[in-house]
Amino acid sequence: MFLVLSVVGVLVVGAADDPPAPPAWPGSEELAAFVERIHPAVVSIEMVFGRPRMGSGLRPEDDVPQAGATSSAASGVLISASGEVLTNWHVVGEATAIEVGLPDGRIFAGERVGGDPLGDLALVRIRPPGPVPFAPLGDSDRLAVGDLAVAMGNPWNSALTDFRPSVSLGIVSGLHRMDDKGEYIYGDSIQTDAALNPGNSGGPLFNLRGELIGINGKIHVRRGRMNSGIGYAISANQIRNFLPDMRKGGVVRHGTLGAQAEDAFEGRGALLTEVAVGGAAAAAGLQVGDRIVELHGRPVRSAADLRNVLSVFPAGWRVLVRFARGEEAGEQPVTLGVFVPTESPEGPSGGR
Amino acid sequence: MAAEVGRPVIVMRGRPTRGARSAKISRSSGRHEVVGPALAALTALFVLGVRAESAAPTEPATLAEFQSNLRASVSRxxxxxxxxxAVAGTNQTRGTAFFVRADGLLLANYRVANAGSDIEVFLADGRRMKAEYVIGDPEHDLAVLKVPGEGYPCVTIDRAADTRPGDWVAVVGNPFDHWGSVTLGIVNAVDRLQGSGVYRDVALVMDASINPGVEGGVVVDPRGNVVGIAGQLQxxxxxxxxxxFAIPTRVWHARIWERIEGGPRAEGRTPLPEGLPAQVRAASARxxxxxxxxxxxxKEARWGLVDPIPGPYTGTIVGPGEILGWSPTIRADGIEGYEVEFSDGTRLSAQRKGTDERRDLTLLVCEAxxxxxxxxxxxxxxxxxxxQAVLSWSTTFEPLGGGPPGGEPRVVASPFFGIVSGLRRQQNAVQTDAPFLFCTAxxxxxxxxxxxxxxxxxxxxxxxxAGVAFTIPWADLLPTLPLLREGRDLGVPYLGAAFAPSGLSQGGVLLTKVMPDSPAAEAALExxxxxxxxxxxxxxNATQLAKLIQEHLPDDRVTLTIEKGRTGERIDVPVTLRARPGE
Known part of the structure; x- marks a missing residue:
């Protein structure tokens, strides 16, 4: 009836008496151009859980999809011209069917290639006939608190009609956040106040250069309020570490030192209190009482820091550990072991 | 509000003291502590510099420049x-504080830390120490704490009070367990009163997010001026x-700082460009x-099953005597009439006409x-x-003291900032991340x-x-107004069918259930x-079908092309929609 066509004829744009002020917020034009340039890499994902639907030749006596089958929708981002899509593990990890909608309107079946179930990351492949737009991976270590951040995705399924993503603007509220409440460990993650809502999961967080700096996956829900202004994105640099193994297929494990640590006095590092026999730390010659002060170039001031920095490395990675033993300083490469989440009182990631 | 010329830059610096003196005493804390000698300890001076006031401020020309200003303010x-x-008995509170003097004086919220609490502070460099309550102002929720030592990096709290709606602000604090979190927004209202709460007479309202733990954090503009102190969520x-809410810094100066420092102190201030506030002011006037x-x-008793929003609410004039408002608030049970207040101060009574249930908008009509x-x-x-940047508006903020008769109008438009998130969503709506509030609906x-x-x-x-809200474009509203004026309620169009979750489809949605006695049943869908x-x-997919259906009104006819499950035959089926039956 009066859908899209009724716009002409009521426009009174531009009163002459009030000349517009010079643009006070440079964002409008610039951001609009940014969105036009970047959004083609952002996809909507629809997942089916349980029994996938059958083809269209269905008969009533055939299997009509059962009540157990549900679908839900979320977001993702293309990271290669060949059709690699990054999203969250919690989006596609359990899905029996994955559909990926591109902003140009095309839909492709998605295939789960690999993932990091603990770090909530998954790689999905679509098979487009030609190259697709994609977002370059940025360097999340170059971010600073206060940087503008643009989130895109499919909150509340708002983009599922034409797959054009929703855009929200915020800033980098915090860096190197650890949030391990629940099933997933968001270690060393990016905190943002860009509006994130259910359905934004798996969608990209961009910097002003249009580089992918993180995958949005988690929000703080307060008093039932979805968008409390605290959301978390898995950092691009963690993604970069896990991507090679995810591309090879299967599940990528997180790395561990095989040691327990506690806070050293006054922020002077992480003091090893237990070194598991046969573990990575033991194999590298680390001992109880060693005080770790740096891991792979990142300063470690507490046991929490150690856990946070460790969380971005897959098992099998060789990382450089700087530590103090008594009066002496040492440096030792450690090949990380496989981290096994436990239900210890310290939470799922205790026992690192 | 008068613009002020000089504004101090935020600098981390020690400052000279003026010799020993006794501090004032907290009015109501019960703990009277003399803080003179400790405060008087001379600290090192490392003034980083105050920007020349003569330089005309300019707007950032690019987002990158905006970002680098913000980055710099925050990192300082x-x-x-x-x-x-802070622990008081069994009650533990968390919050934020800032060093305001190099000798260890901290600014905090009174409700977080006061005379009755054992206070522990965690510093940026990893140290943790005990702090003592010095003085406070419970009425304005401000407190001063002290830790021993000197040489602390500190912030200068701006004295000026000319923060304007439309000014960009960043709030720095410690939400939940996080240290040092920053959120961005604009100032929505200054010296405006909301309904209740502790910040009755010192309101500075912003749309930057605040979460528990940020209380006592500072509100800074992109040039680094501290303009407010974050209050409790209200x-x-x-x-x-x-x-x-934020407590304007002038309150801090008048109630706290002058008592400590023994009088007002002139501050230079980084001038802010007129920029967004000027544009917002012009927009607001328009x-x-x-x-x-x-x-x-x-009605006298308005307590139903659902607690209604008491009001007032915001509405938009869409035609002569015609006002649209948001149905969930203005159609609450128990409302028996309306009075509509205009920006010129006129008040007229209004009658409720029809509701567009698809959009949650209701028409009120005034005769004048x-x-x-x-x-x-x-x-x-x-x-x-x-x-693109957009603003949503509220009229529910009132001037302090109610505004003088014949003076400033009571109804003032308060802006909330957002960007266009998406276009042509359900019902052709514009999606935005501007905060959707009961006061902006x-x-x-x-x-x-x-x-x-x-x-x-x-x-x-x-x-x-939620950060996801919709706007029905003007052109889509207009055709419904004559219907609503007649008092017609426009129901949500209803097909009466359920669909399978889609997936791996080449197109189409699969019908799994047809409601009895529904348009779908009448059209013999199966x-x-x-x-x-x-x-x-x-x-x-089903979402898309729902979107197309919702662009219609009940009683409209749509044509569905279907493939019959029974026969595989492809046919066109006309369906006459109906209003969704009531719950």
């Missing part, structure tokens, strides 16, 4: 940031909105005549012969681009110049503050039918 603040944990009595404050008249009704300057929603959405895009609503129920298109638009 973070070294002075402290996390507080819920407005009247609109039930969560309001993000949009205010279109805005109304709707006062509901309640001879009144000059404003005409909105419309911005065609088709001209919008995702990413039913108001207009405009661009930064105050041109009206449409009326602000929420197509996902009553969810507020489970296992595959709906391929609606009025010629190919259907890919």
């Amino acid at each position: 603040l973070l070294p002075a940031l402290v996390k507080i944990r 819920f407005d009595d009247r609109t039930r909105d969560e309001i993000h 949009v205010a005549p279109l805005l109304v404050r709707i006062h509901p008249k309640w 012969a001879g009144r000059d009704w404003p005409r909105a300057e419309i911005l065609d929603a088709q001209m919008l681009r995702p990413g 039913g108001g207009p959405l405009t661009d930064l110049d105050g041109r009206v895009i449409g009326v602000f609503t929420q197509l996902f129920g009553q969810m507020t503050q 489970p296992a039918d595959l709906i391929l298109s609606c009025d010629g638009h190919p259907i890919r």
Whole structure:
């Protein structure tokens, strides 16, 4: 009836008496151009859980999809011209069917290639006939608190009609956040106040250069309020570490030192209190009482820091550990072991 | 509000003291502590410099410049940031504090840390220490704490009080367990009163997020001026909105700092460009005549099953005597009439007409012969681009003291910032991340110049503050107004069918259930039918079908192209929609 066509004829744009002020917020034009340039890499994902639907030749006596089958929708981002899509593990990890909608309107079946179930990351492949737009991976270590951040995705399924993503603007509220409440460990993650809502999961967080700096996956829900202004994105640099193994297929494990640590006095590092026999730390010659002060170039001031920095490395990675033993300083490469989440009182990631 | 010329830059610096003296004493704390000698300890001076005031401020020309200003402001603040944990009996509070003097004086919220609490602070450099309460002002929720030592990096708290609606602000604090979190927003209202709470007479309201733990954090503008101190999360009595308050720094100076320092102290200040506030002011002047404050008249007992929002609410003038408001508030049970307040101070009574249930908008009509009704300057929603800045507006903030008669009008438009998130969503709506609040619902959405895009609503129920909200474009509202004026309620169009979750489809949605006595049943649709298109638009998923259906009104006829599950035959089926039956 009066859908899209009724716009002409009521426009009174531009009163002459009030000349517009010079643009006070440079964002409008610039951001609009940014969105036009970047959004083609952002996809909507629809997942089916349980029994996938059958083809269209269905008969009533055939299997009509059962009540157990549900679908839900979320977001993702293309990271290669060949059709690699990054999203969250919690989006596609359990899905029996994955559909990926591109902003140009095309839909492709998605295939789960690999993932990091603990770090909530998954790689999905679509098979487009030609190259697709994609977002370059940025360097999340170059971010600073206060940087503008643009989130895109499919909150509340708002983009599922034409797959054009929703855009929200915020800033980098915090860096190197650890949030391990629940099933997933968001270690060393990016905190943002860009509006994130259910359905934004798996969608990209961009910097002003249009580089992918993180995958949005988690929000703080307060008093039932979805968008409390605290959301978390898995950092691009963690993604970069896990991507090679995810591309090879299967599940990528997180790395561990095989040691327990506690806070050293006054922020002077992480003091090893237990070194598991046969573990990575033991194999590298680390001992109880060693005080770790740096891991792979990142300063470690507490046991929490150690856990946070460790969380971005897959098992099998060789990382450089700087530590103090008594009066002496040492440096030792450690090949990380496989981290096994436990239900210890310290939470799922205790026992690192 | 008068603009002030000189503004001090935030610098981390020690400052000279003026010799030993006794500090003032907290009025109501019960713990009277003399802090003179400790405060008088001389500290090192490392003034980083005050910018020349003569340099005319300029707007950032690019987002990158905006970002680097913000980055710089924040990075200067973070070294002075402290996390507080205060224990009073069994009650533990968390919050934020900032060093305001190099000898260890900290600014905090009174409700977080006061005379009755054991206070522990966590510093940026990893140290943790005990802090003592020095003085405070419970009325304005301000406290001063002290830790031993000297040489702390500190912030200068701006004395000026000329923060304006539209100023960018960043809030720095410690939400939950996080240290040093920053959120961005604009100032919505200054010296405006919301319904309730502790910040009655010192309101500075912003749309930057605040979460528990940020109390006592500082509010800084992009040039690094500290303009406020974050307050507790408050819920407005009247609109039930969560309001993000800051205590203006002039209150800090008048109530606390002058008592410590023994008098006012001149500060240089980094001048702010007129920029956004000026544009917002112009937009506000343009949009205010279109805005109304709707006062509901309640029956005596208004306690139903659902606690209604007491009001007032915001409404938009859409035609002569015609006002649209948001149904979930203005149609609450127990409202028996309305009074509508205009920006010129006039109050008229209004009658409720029809409701567009698809959009949650209700029409109110006032009779006022001879009144000059404003005409909105419309911005065609088709001209919008995702990413473009927009403002939503509230009329529910009142001037302190109610405003003088004949002076400033009581109804003032308070802006909330957002960007266009998406276009042509359900019902052709414009999606935005501007905060959807009970106080902005039913108001207009405009661009930064105050041109009206449409009326602000929420197509996902009553969810507020979600960062996902919708605006029905003006051109889509107009055709419904004559129907609503006749008192017609426009129901939600209803097909009466359920669909399988899609997935791996080449198109179409699969019908799994047909409700008895529904339009779908009348049209002889059956489970296992595959709906391929609606009025010629190919259907890919159920959401898309729902969107197409919702663009209609009940009693409209749509044509569905289906593939019959039974026979595989492809046919066109006309379906006459109906209003969704009541719950």
